[in-house]
Structures are given as C-alpha cells and as structure tokens.
Amino acid sequence: MAFDILGDIAIVEPGTDGEKFLKEHKNVNVVLIKKGEVEGEFRIRDYEVAASRPEARNFDDIPALLRPRKITETIHRENRCRFKVDPTEAYFSVRLGTERARIAKMVKEGERVLVMFAGVGPYPITIAKIAKPELVVGVEINPYAVLFFEDNIMLNKCEGNVKAIEGDVKNVVPKLKETFDRVVMPLPKDSENFLYLATKKIKKGGMIHLYKILHENDLKAFLHELKRSLSRAEIDVIKAGEYAPGKFRYCFDIRLDARKPKKR
Ligand SMILES: C[S@@+](CC[C@H](N)C(=O)[O-])C[C@H]1O[C@@H](n2cnc3c(N)ncnc32)[C@H](O)[C@@H]1O
Structure with missing residues (x-):
C-alpha cells in the first residue's frame, strides 16, 4: 500500500x-x-x-x-x-519537493516573489535557499500554519528576505505596497478564483504559477478560459504529479504581456 x-x-x-x-x-x-x-x-x-x-x-x-x-x-x-x-494542523505534501525546486530555479537574482496560500512556507523558503530573491512574501490564512512558517524561516535562516503574513489573500494582497516579478498560487482547488489579485500586483512581463487539479479531459476547456481572461499571456502547462487516475496537478506557468503582434 x-x-x-x-x-x-x-x-x-x-x-x-x-x-x-x-x-x-x-x-x-x-x-x-x-x-x-x-x-x-x-x-x-x-x-x-x-x-x-x-x-x-x-x-x-x-x-x-x-x-x-x-x-x-x-x-x-x-x-x-x-x-x-504537523500534518494534523497544517497542509504539507512531501510529493511537491521537485515542483518547488523547479519554481525556485526559475527565480532570477533580485526578484520579488509573492506566494499566496503559503502553508508552513515550503515555496517561499525553497525559493530563498535555491535562488537569490530580494524578497519573498508568503500569505496564509491558517494561523497554525503561520506559526510553523515563522519557525521555518528561523530554522532555514531566511529572516533577511522571507516574510510571513497571516490572513486571507483577499484582504492582505490588495494592501501590499510592493509589486512582484512572480506570483505563486498553490491552491489547486480553486486558485483561478484569486487570479484577479495576482494580476493587480504583478509587474509587466512578470510570471504567475497557478496550480489546478483537473481531469486530463478538462484541460483544454480550462486553458481556453484562462487565455480568455488574460490577454496577451503566454501559458506553459506543466504536469506536477498524478492525483488520481486521469487526474493531474497541473501548473500553468503564465507569462503576462508576452505575446506580440506578428510582423506583416
Ligand atoms: C494546498 S495548501 C498549500 C500549502 C503550501 N503552499 C504547500 O505547498 O505546502 C493551500 C493553503 O492555502 C491556505 N488558504 C486557503 N484559502 C486561503 C485564503 N483565502 N487566503 C490565504 N490562505 C488560504 C490553506 O490554509 C492552505 O494552507
């Protein structure tokens, strides 16, 4: 088993x-x-x-x-x-280590990164350890997860550039002063409903990583909707693990304002 x-x-x-x-x-x-x-x-x-x-x-x-x-x-x-x-108090999946490293390796020196739905901090801390970001902000609604996130910042000596904020992204993100080069959205249940928050805070040409669990038969329709809601975006689809037979955790790597008109 x-x-x-x-x-x-x-x-x-x-x-x-x-x-x-x-x-x-x-x-x-x-x-x-x-x-x-x-x-x-x-x-x-x-x-x-x-x-x-x-x-x-x-x-x-x-x-x-x-x-x-x-x-x-x-x-x-x-x-x-x-x-x-502590899996009884906060979400953590051991199966996402490779995916977290994939995202961290894309982060360029000096980037500012926002991680919504940050949990105990695995994305922000992996990014801070593998790359050289200026700042990584993680927002998380579960107060127990935030306590672990704060401990994990200390445990990994990331106090200099990782910040944990407790709260609902709907309230916290609009109040953030910074704009970001990259936004990570690891809430595969319905992160698309929070995309409007990311597009307001991201710099021109920035990248959003949006996770969604979908049956492979529903991928085309979801991608179509995503493209409709984000004008001029280039979207790469990454399979980040199998969830159930035929159902996958997809990561949509969305580069905003990337498509240019074709030369005539
Ligand atoms: C699937 S877990 C991912 C956690 C972490 N990023 C990881 O990879 O281990 C999603 C997290 O989003 C948090 N969450 C759900 N809705 C939220 C909201 N509206 N604002 C902030 N955090 C939220 C949950 O408490 C949970 O910790």
Missing part, C-alpha cells in the same frame, strides 16, 4: 497495521493513519496515531526553541531545507 514519509512520520492508508509497519521501517518513529479526506479552507485531514516509539526520536540538531514538541510534529528535509510540520 502507498505511504508518505514526512520526517520520521509515516502517513499510511486505513487498514495498515501500525506496529508491523514500525518494525519494518527503521527510519520511522510515528505511524499516522489517514482518516477522511483533505478538506476545509485549511486543506487538512484527520489522522490517528497507530504506533510510535517516542524514545527513538532525536531532534538534537535542531535549535532547542524550534524542536518538535508533539508526537504529530516532525522535521522534514527536502532541497537542502528543513521544515517543521
């Missing part, structure tokens, strides 16, 4: 024998069984602790004030970043 490894926590499907799983996986200290679906505004689900060996957990390499304290908290490592996470 499929499972995800988040730091020293394994996230497993219902029906998995937790104790047996723990015995068979020496790198795992906590087994969490999924209960229900990812839902609600915060995009989280319930879990049951199926088995654990708390005595084997070791976070000595983490500064004392930032160490996990609860059984459901851990430190996950990816792209040379460390993220303190």
Whole structure:
C-alpha cells in the first residue's frame, strides 16, 4: 500500500497495521493513519496515531526553541531545507519537493516573489535557499500554519528576505505596497478564483504559477478560459504529479504581456 514519509512520520492508508509497519521501517518513529479526506479552507485531514516509539526520536540538531514538541510534529528535509510540520494542523505534501525546486530555479537574482496560500512556507523558503530573491512574501490564512512558517524561516535562516503574513489573500494582497516579478498560487482547488489579485500586483512581463487539479479531459476547456481572461499571456502547462487516475496537478506557468503582434 502507498505511504508518505514526512520526517520520521509515516502517513499510511486505513487498514495498515501500525506496529508491523514500525518494525519494518527503521527510519520511522510515528505511524499516522489517514482518516477522511483533505478538506476545509485549511486543506487538512484527520489522522490517528497507530504506533510510535517516542524514545527513538532525536531532534538534537535542531535549535532547542524550534524542536518538535508533539508526537504529530516532525522535521522534514527536502532541497537542502528543513521544515517543521504537523500534518494534523497544517497542509504539507512531501510529493511537491521537485515542483518547488523547479519554481525556485526559475527565480532570477533580485526578484520579488509573492506566494499566496503559503502553508508552513515550503515555496517561499525553497525559493530563498535555491535562488537569490530580494524578497519573498508568503500569505496564509491558517494561523497554525503561520506559526510553523515563522519557525521555518528561523530554522532555514531566511529572516533577511522571507516574510510571513497571516490572513486571507483577499484582504492582505490588495494592501501590499510592493509589486512582484512572480506570483505563486498553490491552491489547486480553486486558485483561478484569486487570479484577479495576482494580476493587480504583478509587474509587466512578470510570471504567475497557478496550480489546478483537473481531469486530463478538462484541460483544454480550462486553458481556453484562462487565455480568455488574460490577454496577451503566454501559458506553459506543466504536469506536477498524478492525483488520481486521469487526474493531474497541473501548473500553468503564465507569462503576462508576452505575446506580440506578428510582423506583416
Ligand atoms: C494546498 S495548501 C498549500 C500549502 C503550501 N503552499 C504547500 O505547498 O505546502 C493551500 C493553503 O492555502 C491556505 N488558504 C486557503 N484559502 C486561503 C485564503 N483565502 N487566503 C490565504 N490562505 C488560504 C490553506 O490554509 C492552505 O494552507
């Protein structure tokens, strides 16, 4: 059965024998069984602790004030970043590490980047670690996720150029003083409904990365609507993971004001 490894926590499907799983996986200290679906505004689900060996957990390499304290908290490592996470309190997907690195590698020195729906900060922090942005602002509505985001800024020593803001993007983004070279929108449920916020804050020629989970049969119609709502945009479609059979997490890399009239 499929499972995800988040730091020293394994996230497993219902029906998995937790104790047996723990015995068979020496790198795992906590087994969490999924209960229900990812839902609600915060995009989280319930879990049951199926088995654990708390005595084997070791976070000595983490500064004392930032160490996990609860059984459901851990430190996950990816792209040379460390993220303190608790899947029961805030969304985090281990399957997006490659995609986060793809975006970070596109960021040019001195860019200002806005990450809406920032969660515990994986996009802003990966961008700050891999690239050399002037500023990365992350906006997140879940107050628990923002606490982790703030800890993760310290854990990765990004205080100089990453800023976490708590609130609804609808209220926060219009009040931001800055304009941005790039806007990342990782809310695949309905990020297109917030596109109007991004187009107001982006510099001419800037890039928006909009995520959407779609069945492949619906891709053409979605792309058509996107092109209609954004004049003169050039859009690349990237498959960033399979969600269910035939259903994919797509990233639409949108370069605004890019299309020029053809020479006559
Ligand atoms: C799919 S998660 C992505 C989190 C993070 N970017 C990541 O990749 O791990 C979407 C996040 O958007 C947040 N969110 C949902 N609606 C929001 C809104 N209107 N304003 C700000 N954040 C919002 C949720 O709380 C959740 O943490």
